[in-house]
Amino acid sequence: xxxxxxxxxxxxxYLTDRHAKTAHGVMQYGRDDIVxxxxxxxxxxxxxxxxxxxxxSSPIVANAREALALGPTSLLLGVATAGGVVPPAFxxxxxxxxxxxxxxxxxxxxxxxxxxxxxxxxxxxxxxxxDVREVPDGIPLFSGEAYRxxxxxxxxxxxxxxxxxxxxxxxxxxxxxxxxARPEFVATGQTGILIxxxxxxxxxxxxxxxxxxxxxxxxxxxQTTDVTLVEGQGSILHPAYAPVTLGxxxxxxxxxxxxxxxxxxxxxEEFDVPIPDLKTLAAMHESWVAPIKPARCVAVxxxxxxxxxxxxxxxxxxxxxxxxxxxxxxxxxxxxxxxRAIAKAAA
Amino acid sequence: xxxxxxxxxxxxxYLTDRHAKTAHGVMQYGRDDIVxxxxxxxxxxxxxxxxxxxxxSSPIVANAREALALGPTSLLLGVATAGGVVPPAFxxxxxxxxxxxxxxxxxxxxxxxxxxxxxxxxxxxxxxxxDVREVPDGIPLFSGEAYRxxxxxxxxxxxxxxxxxxxxxxxxxxxxxxxxARPEFVATGQTGILIxxxxxxxxxxxxxxxxxxxxxxxxxxxQTTDVTLVEGQGSILHPAYAPVTLGxxxxxxxxxxxxxxxxxxxxxEEFDVPIPDLKTLAAMHESWVAPIKPARCVAVxxxxxxxxxxxxxxxxxxxxxxxxxxxxxxxxxxxxxxxRAIAKAAA
Numbered sequence: 134x135x136x137x138x139x140x141x142x143x144x145x146x147y148l149t150d151r152h153a154k155t156a157h158g159v160m161q162y163g164r165d166d167i168v169x170x171x172x173x174x175x176x177x178x179x180x181x182x183x184x185x186x187x188x189x190s191s192p193i194v195a196n197a198r199e200a201l202a203l204g205p206t207s208l209l210l211g212v213a214t215a216g217g218v219v220p221p222a223f224x225x226x227x228x229x230x231x232x233x234x235x236x237x238x239x240x241x242x243x244x245x246x247x248x249x250x251x252x253x254x255x256x257x258x259x260x261x262x263x264d265v266r267e268v269p270d271g272i273p274l275f276s277g278e279a280y281r282x283x284x285x286x287x288x289x290x291x292x293x294x295x296x297x298x299x300x301x302x303x304x305x306x307x308x309x310x311x312x313x314a315r316p317e318f319v320a321t322g323q324t325g326i327l328i329x330x331x332x333x334x335x336x337x338x339x340x341x342x343x344x345x346x347x348x349x350x351x352x353x354x355x356q357t358t359d360v361t362l363v364e365g366q367g368s369i370l371h372p373a374y375a376p377v378t379l380g381x382x383x384x385x386x387x388x389x390x391x392x393x394x395x396x397x398x399x400x401x402e403e404f405d406v407p408i409p410d411l412k413t414l415a416a417m418h419e420s421w422v423a424p425i426k427p428a429r430c431v432a433v434x435x436x437x438x439x440x441x442x443x444x445x446x447x448x449x450x451x452x453x454x455x456x457x458x459x460x461x462x463x464x465x466x467x468x469x470x471x472x473r474a475i476a477k478a479a480a
Numbered sequence: 481x482x483x484x485x486x487x488x489x490x491x492x493x494y495l496t497d498r499h500a501k502t503a504h505g506v507m508q509y510g511r512d513d514i515v516x517x518x519x520x521x522x523x524x525x526x527x528x529x530x531x532x533x534x535x536x537s538s539p540i541v542a543n544a545r546e547a548l549a550l551g552p553t554s555l556l557l558g559v560a561t562a563g564g565v566v567p568p569a570f571x572x573x574x575x576x577x578x579x580x581x582x583x584x585x586x587x588x589x590x591x592x593x594x595x596x597x598x599x600x601x602x603x604x605x606x607x608x609x610x611d612v613r614e615v616p617d618g619i620p621l622f623s624g625e626a627y628r629x630x631x632x633x634x635x636x637x638x639x640x641x642x643x644x645x646x647x648x649x650x651x652x653x654x655x656x657x658x659x660x661a662r663p664e665f666v667a668t669g670q671t672g673i674l675i676x677x678x679x680x681x682x683x684x685x686x687x688x689x690x691x692x693x694x695x696x697x698x699x700x701x702x703q704t705t706d707v708t709l710v711e712g713q714g715s716i717l718h719p720a721y722a723p724v725t726l727g728x729x730x731x732x733x734x735x736x737x738x739x740x741x742x743x744x745x746x747x748x749e750e751f752d753v754p755i756p757d758l759k760t761l762a763a764m765h766e767s768w769v770a771p772i773k774p775a776r777c778v779a780v781x782x783x784x785x786x787x788x789x790x791x792x793x794x795x796x797x798x799x800x801x802x803x804x805x806x807x808x809x810x811x812x813x814x815x816x817x818x819x820r821a822i823a824k825a826a827a
Contacts, residue, residue, distance in 0.1 A: 373692065
């Protein structure tokens, strides 16, 4: 485990906005402490009342100075803006935190470490600047060591991008812990990294090393972990992103897959690629890895958020009939059933 | 075309090793002059006697100083090492050449321009440092434009790395030109770039953009080109490099494949992955691309250099029987037959 951070999460003006999805993800799934949310719009309230579905209690304060009094180790920029730039209103808050020697954490495209003022002030105060999208140095080539880890490695795969693969693995981790197991979520993208406190944004890794990055992640889990739940990326059907997906497929050397699919989607979103039926898609993944290290699909995670409850139940039933695998919407109906399928595969 | 260089090629200890494939490729297919090969193991001999199949006469000298007396414009690091590091024994030779103001050309992952000592000494002497793998700025995401190019796009695929995929495409280009067609070799690796004078080292591209890089290469061919012959990389069977291979498979949007195989190899060299029979391997490639853009294997290029002529002929006959496709060793027996298979597919 990484050392626990104590976050002040900066959402100034965005707390209830969809662009605050970084803050929302960390509040809902993060295991770091949150000492304060900084948003003058709701100052004086508690986050549990403003965004109750996230299930996280935290005081909301008006600015970084008030948050600093609560002893954060880190200031998290809690937004994912269009274009990935730092919102202008954030700047003064960030500088106050930097001057206090507090670490700044950002998942934005615009790197903190490319901002001369941030860098200079951080140098003066000793504050760290963590750009979570920045790939660590020294990622090795894939070596095959991942074939010999003691954990059961489970990889989320799917029919397209942005269908909830990260959420599925986080819900499965939660269900596994509740069941007394010791699963560990492994992050491969920026939001996942913020939630887990570590990880590698594999889509930023040089292509020759993407399998090596995946392997390194699988080797990095805690000694007591029994099931490694690797966040997936992209899809083997995606004309642009499939190389990243294949890097995970080979580099993680998974023992099994959870097949993720948005029940309302039948084509890859940006390209004219039809999504085959789930049985075919599961078989494709199994046949791709078969010559390297065989792995089976053991569960289907359906995202049914666009369907009403009746249609969702029907889609899940269809997926089970089609694939012969347990299927569920882990957000809507809980992850216990799919966790049991994984626990069975791991036994 | 690029300006002609006069190369001293440094292979110290590697001249007859497969890791000297950079040297071998430039000696066999390059349009640049070669004033010397530097390899103390064979000093005093001529390259035509040590590696006769390359067909290039050049004195072999013991060190860079002797080579410098022969007036090179450039010192080429003639190896492709695992992990892409500069072999320690090369260092003193490189520094001698830098101090003499001679350009250093490297296709290794470890960049000359990231080495403080090389950079400082080059600055002092005025020597240029050309890292061939350095990726151009501004490579876009894959867009799908490659689906609409007028050329027939042929991609070399294969059962493993270092089996001669580049060579096959260069021999096919030569045969196609001799037959009056206008094929164009497209380089995707450092040796190919050294030979063609342009290209992108796709294994060096950030994984999210590797399909985009492949697409850009396919869009970059000359207006009069009728057949684009894309150099392949890695293998879909290779645990470490398959993501790069898939980037080409999807990003080039090929119309057909030439399946390359070393007839003496039945396992991936660095990993315990058996190579299936050629019919299965051809079918794997066809099934992987089928949902995206269908393409067929139209020829099998066998590398029979480890077999005697009788065994080579038998291996070729077996490959034809197994796959139902024309097969040949284009280096040993000429590329005309396989070119005709491509011309037929392009018609």
